[in-house]
Amino acid sequence: MDWDKLRIFHAVAEAGSFTHAGDVLNLSQSAVSRQISALEEALQVPLFHRHARGLILTEQGETLNQTVREVFSKLAMTQSLLTESKEKAAGRLRVTTTTGFGTCWLTPRLHRFMETNPDISITLILEDNDLDLGMREADVAVRMHPPRQPDLIQRHLADFPLPIYASQSYLNDHGTPRTLEELNAHKLVLFGGYHPPVPHINWLAETGVPSDERRQARLEVNSLAAMAGAIAAGIGIGSIPLYAASQYPNLVKILPEVPLPTVDAYFVYPEELRTSKRVAVFRDFLLAEINARHH
Structure with missing residues (x-):
């Protein structure tokens, strides 16, 4: 198993086709294909299923690719440490x-x-x-x-x-809630998305309501920066980390006595x-x- 063939194999496995791998490696599609065939012959196992829509790794191919990926990542790590100057960070x-x-x-x-x-x-x-x-x-x-x-x-x-914020204009129009229970009558800005960026980001939806219920959002958005902007613009009340709120110094912190989760x-x-x-x-x-x- 020589390094060169493994490098080409890894590129093909990541790219999913001889053509794309060739572009990455600056080789022709036929040169890439020849090297893969030679590697398969040397190992006496098929590494790819060849489909009209591209290449899929065989079980043996998967096993080899896992090892190759680890080896190359270790090499990249070593290379970055070796190129680092001893006196100063570069x-x-x-x-x-x-x-x-x-x-x-x-x-x-x-x-x-x-x-x-x-x-x-x-x-x-x-x-x-x-x-x-x-x-x-x-x-x-x-x-x-x-x-x-x-x-x-x-x-x-x-x-x-994660303080609770509103804009002054929102509070002027809708009043200031004094308890978590009073949030039920207010508009909420919540995080919407599959991957919450921080734990407890939607704690306002669940705190102070029966365990099988949730407060509904007036606006859900999958970005903390956009949540901050929406609260500042008066759309509703929301809870965001201090670092997201700091761009809007006129946000008003409300319900100061409620214990806050932290990130x-x-x-x-x-x-x-x-x-x-x-x-x-x-x-x-x-x-x-x-x-x-x-x-």
Whole structure:
């Protein structure tokens, strides 16, 4: 099994066709096809089912691809550590976090990191699903829950409370609720979508009502930034993390005596990047920003 054939096999497995893999590898479709046939002959097993609509991995192909993917991700990890200069942090850092935190909190502060670290470039991947750091879909993550993967290093960054907000114009028109029960008579802005970006984001729909009931939303939207904008525009009452609300300083906090759930933010990265300078300086930047302005 030579490296070159495995590299081509991996590209075909990820792309799902000889043509697409050829484009990625800068090889002709027939060259790609020949290499795969040679690998299948050497191993004496079929690696792909060939269909009119493309290629599907056989069971043996799946097994080989899992191993190859792990090997290549380890190589990519090693390469990024080797290219890192010993004296100063340099190179590319791939950061993933939720759309809301990335849009509302991280992006407006990122220029300070870039100014103090001129040799680091950032790829920012905003995604409410957790990307697989072990498989190198990103180098580091800011997660809004404790990490579920056991082999990741985690550093607790902050607890962001989820206050209840309304706009002054909404309160002028509809009155100010004094208790959670009074929310039943109000319009709510809730998160709508399959992948809640933070736990408890819709706690207002469930708190203070019988356990089999839910308050209905006047507006549901699958973005914290859009929820903040909608509450600021007077559509209704909603609960969002402080970092999403901070762009609208005229939001009014209501029901101050109600205990609030919090969002636990963690900085997470794989064990292999423990010695990485890029990761260390980015972690220090996050902690400094959070502590300086305390949210």
